[in-house]
Amino acid sequence: MLPPAIKGADPKADPYGKLAGKPDTAKAKAALAKCGKPNGFKTTIAVRNNKPIEIATAESLQQSLKAVGIDAQIDQFDGAQTSGIIGSPKVVKEKGYGIIIMGWGADFPSGQGFLQPLVDGRFILQSGNNNFSELNDKAVNGLFDQALKETDPAKAGELYKQINTKVSEAAVYLPFTHEKNIIWRSSRLTNVYTADAYNGRYDYASLGVVK
Numbered sequence: 001m002l003p004p005a006i007k008g009a010d011p012k013a014d015p016y017g018k019l020a021g022k023p024d025t026a027k028a029k030a031a032l033a034k035c036g037k038p039n040g041f042k043t044t045i046a047v048r049n050n051k052p053i054e055i056a057t058a059e060s061l062q063q064s065l066k067a068v069g070i071d072a073q074i075d076q077f078d079g080a081q082t083s084g085i086i087g088s089p090k091v092v093k094e095k096g097y098g099i100i101i102m103g104w105g106a107d108f109p110s111g112q113g114f115l116q117p118l119v120d121g122r123f124i125l126q127s128g129n130n131n132f133s134e135l136n137d138k139a140v141n142g143l144f145d146q147a148l149k150e151t152d153p154a155k156a157g158e159l160y161k162q163i164n165t166k167v168s169e170a171a172v173y174l175p176f177t178h179e180k181n182i183i184w185r186s187s188r189l190t191n192v193y194t195a196d197a198y199n200g201r202y203d204y205a206s207l208g209v210v211k
Contacts, residue, residue, distance in 0.1 A: 001115060001164050003178055007157025008111040008164055015168050028068040040069025043098030046086055048079035054101045057176060061099070072099065083128040090126065100132045111147060111160025119167050120144050133172035140166055 002009035017024065032038055047058040058074050065072045075095065077085050085091050086100050106113035117123050121136025140163055147159035167173060183202065185192060190208040194201060 001118075001167055001173060001175055002111060002160065003114070006109060006111060006114060006160075007153055008160030010161060010164070013165065013168065015165075016171075023064065023067070025068050032068065032070075040071065042071045042073070044096050045072050045074045045099040045101065046092075046095070046097040047074060047076055047101045048082060049076035050079035051103075053177075054103070058101050061101075086132060087125070087129045088127050089124065089129060089134060092132075102132060104130070111157065111163065112144070115160065115163055115167070116144055118173065119163065135167070135170070135172050137166065137170070 004011050012019075029038070032040060045058045045062060047054050049055070055074075055076060062072045062074060075097070082102075085095075086097065086102065092100070104114075104118065117130040119131060119133070119135050119137075119140055121131070121134075121138075121141055123129075124131045124134055124136065143159050143163045143166075147156045147163070150156040150159060185202075188210045190210055191206050193203060193206070195203045
């Protein structure tokens with residue numbers, strides 16, 4: 001759930017043995033039997049209609065789920081109405097969404113910035129919600145409280161690592177893309193520097209150009 005450069009990330013963590021990239025249909029079917037759905041079930045994948053990459057992801061996920069008996073229909077909703085559709089727990093329930101595909105960019109590069117709006121139960125909103133899984137785990141919430149009081153970044157990172165582990169083990173989110181961008185600039189550009197507040201991107205307000 002955390003990008004490699006963020007304190008608390010563990011690129012080697014592999015709770016489901018997926019780093020090799022191979023599906024384990026036998027384990028998936030065993031999990032279905034354990035939850036009382038040995039023959040699978042029906043659900044709906046919600047995806048923004050203005051994001052072709054996300055739509056392609058939904059279609060790929062649909063095929064993967066079909067292999068273990070899960071019939072997932074795809075609902076392409078109006079991407080301009082995100083906060084009032086998938087951002088509304090009430091609407092999510094009314095539409096029967098079982099899986100939501102969405103992107104996320106943290107406001108600042110820390111475990112708090114990347115995780116808290118997504119998994120802290122106290123951040124569940126009735127409109128504009130980002131905790132799509134509606135996870136409200138006392139242990140996770142408590143770890144955020146500890147991390148926010150910690151003044152040592154390394155120690156705070158260890159707490160975010162615990163949160164990351166708990167969320168991954170609960171399987172309430174599936175990170176499928178870690179986006180990296182190459183930013184090219186002209187040699188005429190001056191006063192160029194990156195800022196952590198902008199996730200390592202340029203501070204555009206400070207840029208200049210040589211004539």
